[in-house]
Amino acid sequence: MYELFHQILTGLxxxxxxxxxxxxxxMVYRTTHHVNFAQGEFAMFSTFLALTLIQAGFSYWSAFFxxxxxxxxxxxxxxxxxIRPFHQASALTLVCVFMGLLMVTNATAGWLFGxxxxxxxxxxxDAFALGGFIPxxxxxxxxxxxxxxxxxxxxxxxxxxxxxxxATAENGESSALVGINVGAMLALGWxxxxxxxxxxxxxxxxxxxxxxxxxSGVLVYAFAAALLGGIDNPWGAAISGFIVGVVENxxxxxxxxxxxxxxxxLAIIVGVLLIRPRGxxxxxxxxxx
Amino acid sequence: xxxxxxxxxVEASYRDHQxxxxxxxxxxxxxxxxxxxxxxxxxxTTLRAICGMVRTRGEITFEDERIDGRRTDQVARLGxxxxxxGRGTFLNMTVEENLQLGGYLRRRSGAxxxxxxxxxxxxxxxxxxxxxxxxxxxxxxxxMLAISRALMLDPKLLLLDEPSFGLAPLIVKEIFSILRxxxxxxxxxxxxxxxxxxxxLDIAEHAYLxxxxxxxxHGPSEKLKGEESIRKAYLGY
Numbered sequence: 001m002y003e004l005f006h007q008i009l010t011g012l013x014x015x016x017x018x019x020x021x022x023x024x025x026x027m028v029y030r031t032t033h034h035v036n037f038a039q040g041e042f043a044m045f046s047t048f049l050a051l052t053l054i055q056a057g058f059s060y061w062s063a064f065f066x067x068x069x070x071x072x073x074x075x076x077x078x079x080x081x082x083i084r085p086f087h088q089a090s091a092l093t094l095v096c097v098f099m100g101l102l103m104v105t106n107a108t109a110g111w112l113f114g115x116x117x118x119x120x121x122x123x124x125x126d127a128f129a130l131g132g133f134i135p136x137x138x139x140x141x142x143x144x145x146x147x148x149x150x151x152x153x154x155x156x157x158x159x160x161x162x163x164x165x166x167a168t169a170e171n172g173e174s175s176a177l178v179g180i181n182v183g184a185m186l187a188l189g190w191x192x193x194x195x196x197x198x199x200x201x202x203x204x205x206x207x208x209x210x211x212x213x214x215x216s217g218v219l220v221y222a223f224a225a226a227l228l229g230g231i232d233n234p235w236g237a238a239i240s241g242f243i244v245g246v247v248e249n250x251x252x253x254x255x256x257x258x259x260x261x262x263x264x265x266l267a268i269i270v271g272v273l274l275i276r277p278r279g280x281x282x283x284x285x286x287x288x289x
Numbered sequence: 290x291x292x293x294x295x296x297x298x299v300e301a302s303y304r305d306h307q308x309x310x311x312x313x314x315x316x317x318x319x320x321x322x323x324x325x326x327x328x329x330x331x332x333x334t335t336l337r338a339i340c341g342m343v344r345t346r347g348e349i350t351f352e353d354e355r356i357d358g359r360r361t362d363q364v365a366r367l368g369x370x371x372x373x374x375g376r377g378t379f380l381n382m383t384v385e386e387n388l389q390l391g392g393y394l395r396r397r398s399g400a401x402x403x404x405x406x407x408x409x410x411x412x413x414x415x416x417x418x419x420x421x422x423x424x425x426x427x428x429x430x431x432x433m434l435a436i437s438r439a440l441m442l443d444p445k446l447l448l449l450d451e452p453s454f455g456l457a458p459l460i461v462k463e464i465f466s467i468l469r470x471x472x473x474x475x476x477x478x479x480x481x482x483x484x485x486x487x488x489x490l491d492i493a494e495h496a497y498l499x500x501x502x503x504x505x506x507h508g509p510s511e512k513l514k515g516e517e518s519i520r521k522a523y524l525g526y
Contacts, residue, residue, distance in 0.1 A: 160396050167379055167390050174377035176361035177340065177370075178438065179394035 019241020075194025230282020
């Protein structure tokens with residue numbers, strides 16, 4: 001019984017990481033219908049940045065928030081410089097752009113930081129472990145991701161900027177007509193997605209260690225979560241992240257073993273696309289021709 | 290008297306397909322103008338050209354300032370409200386959120402609630418439905434919401450793209466009488482694009498006829514209504 005409880009908890013903490021990344025994917029998808037394959041690589045790059053800051057003598061939390069801020073600005077810059085010129089391009093062109101972004105980010109990280117795996121500290125002291133009952137980092141991750149989701153929810157629900165971003169995602173033309181700077185909102189969406197990704201990366205790093213390929217597996221789970229929740233529903237994606245995390249861990253422990261865990265994510269992706277392409281909470285689209 | 294909005298030789302194209310071939314049009318402050326013509330004549334494109342939603346050549350001036358080439362949100366900032374073709378409702382948001390978005394540029398003025406109440410006096414039905422998701426409204430209510438959204442901006446000029454489209458005659462009558470009241474009491478200038486010429490001529494002081502991307506005739510509505518040859522050839526009634 002304790003074993004099962006432990007697997008669920010580990011699943012939730014990993015699921016938070018998947019959910020965060022999936023939320024970033026969905027946020028970019030909703031505004032532009034782009035699927036950013038490089039989302040995981042951005043998170044990896046942010047994590048290296050945090051590691052560099054910590055090694056340079058910054059305290060964990062100052063490095064944490066500085067990394068988020070830099071990632072946010074970096075995400076906005078990438079949207080402006082790399083993605084904006086392809087705004088009208090075909091889907092296939094965009095897939096190439098995103099694959100290119102993925103490879104360039106990966107190679108740049110390897111070139112700058114090297115390919116050796118490096119340990120990454122966890123900020124959560126034993127106080128989070130409830131007297132050794134559960135691992136501190138897992139409990140802390142669950143709490144931190146929950147807090148982040150709450151903040152994002154409050155931002156979208158109760159601020160003007162959040163309302164304007166939701167409006168842009170829903171109807172860009174009408175948004176421009178009421179005076180919203182649509183381009184700025186798209187860039188902000190990218191910044192937010194990259195900032196969330198940075199948190200996901202920094203939470204994953206103490207478990208998977210830091211190296212240029214640390215997020216490749218995580219991204220597959222994030223895709224599974226985004227599709228399961230409905231690619232146009234941010235809260236669906238976040239919740240599905242937790243579901244995927246728990247299912248992955250329980251199946252890994254009792255059914256398929258650790259080696260086939262990643263296959264399970266792919267099975268979820270294929271299964272959702274076959275049975276219910278819009279996901280659990282997604283809307284189905286009818287296009288008038 | 291100087292014009293509020295003036296178009297001079299405005300041309301517009303979608304990719305390689307030219308739609309407007311030199312539109313000349315002027316709207317005086319607080320006046321009401323109708324732009325009439327058949328399907329595909331370029332009525333909607335003319336409105337889109339004013340709001341920077343399509344690439345144009347020629348001159349567009351608003352309060353003696355060139356506005357062609359500006360971004361759509363910058364044009365809105367000048368006080369031009371646009372009720373677009375298809376209403377442009379934010380379907381997944383509530384009625385109230387739609388109105389808040391309409392007042393986005395006035396969000397720091399502090400008069401948001403007051404403006405909303407003022408608009409609700411014209412459209413009491415929207416007040417009843419303020420917490421309802423906009424996508425669940427009827428067509429007529431969505432058109433009222435679209436007009437209200439544009440009014441939240443407190444515009445000097447309101448562009449309306451076929452406000453009667455797809456609505457029952459009784460609702461159309463109601464909407465047009467409200468538009469007239471807005472024109473008269475708020476002194477908001479109106480530019481109404483319509484296929485229903487009779488309706489538009491009743492509300493507008495001045496009308497322009499557009500045919501394959503050019504203005505073929507314009508004059509006071511009374512005069513256009515009076516000439517049977519024009520009525521038969523262009524207005525279809």
